[in-house]
Amino acid sequence: MKIVFLHHSTGGLIWDGGVKKWFKKYNKTNRTDYKISEREFPAKAPYGWKNYPYDYWNIWVNNAGEKEYLREPTLELLTPDYDMVVFKHCFPVSNILPDVGRPAVDSEEKRLENYALQYNALKEKLRQFPDTKFLVWTGAAQVRAKTNDEEGARARGFAEWVKNEWDEPGDNIFVWDFFELETKGGNHLAEEYARGPKDSHPNKNFSRMAAPVLCQRIVDVIEGRGDVP
Numbered sequence: 001m002k003i004v005f006l007h008h009s010t011g012g013l014i015w016d017g018g019v020k021k022w023f024k025k026y027n028k029t030n031r032t033d034y035k036i037s038e039r040e041f042p043a044k045a046p047y048g049w050k051n052y053p054y055d056y057w058n059i060w061v062n063n064a065g066e067k068e069y070l071r072e073p074t075l076e077l078l079t080p081d082y083d084m085v086v087f088k089h090c091f092p093v094s095n096i097l098p099d100v101g102r103p104a105v106d107s108e109e110k111r112l113e114n115y116a117l118q119y120n121a122l123k124e125k126l127r128q129f130p131d132t133k134f135l136v137w138t139g140a141a142q143v144r145a146k147t148n149d150e151e152g153a154r155a156r157g158f159a160e161w162v163k164n165e166w167d168e169p170g171d172n173i174f175v176w177d178f179f180e181l182e183t184k185g186g187n188h189l190a191e192e193y194a195r196g197p198k199d200s201h202p203n204k205n206f207s208r209m210a211a212p213v214l215c216q217r218i219v220d221v222i223e224g225r226g227d228v229p
Helices: 009-016 019-029 051-061 111-126 149-166 176-183 204-222
Strands: 001-006 033-042 082-088 133-137 173-176 194-196 200-201
Touching: 001 009, 001 149, 009 019, 009 033, 009 200, 019 033, 019 194, 019 204, 051 111, 082 204, 111 149, 133 204, 149 176, 173 204, 176 204
Parallel strands: 001 033, 001 082, 082 133, 133 173
Antiparallel strands: 194 200
8 A cells, every 4th residue: 555645844744743653653563564655746846836726626637647747746647656645735725715706716816616616626536546545634724823714714614615515425535634633623723733823834742743643544544444434
């Protein structure tokens, strides 16, 4: 079982919280052979440091095929090499603007109406690879100083929609509720979990706490418990 974790800085901090060590111990204890690796996706160049709903749609749906798009692998290239793909968004995904009634799948504007179109297109695409399991995180949260109450409410709305409506049992797509873990049920990254009052990166203590939770979620998906509440 080969797993790839696609991430930027927040994901890297969780990875450094002990993901590799956790899997090494799990494999030894349970006589399994789950191999997990990580990579920055998309890279800073040439695509750009953006991993929002638009960008996954743009690379994996809009530019799907057997060729890389701006040096980034499409699903046609990833799925032959990996049995499971884990992917996420950085915390600016939570700076969500109000809807304006003009949803567009090809829009980079962070609005719920655009996210919904992009996620629904992604779901249709991911299901074309039934032999690969996909685990998507709910969006990373912002600290209060980097957002406002309205954006925070929309960020929670997006997370709730992803896990309660977009995600459907019985397919090859699963969700890990990172937003809930970070916010402790609120709409912003909890102060005690943040690297600073104006820094939405999780701190080391949170990363060490979250890493085994992520690892267990990955194993539950692999071992057929992904749809168990």
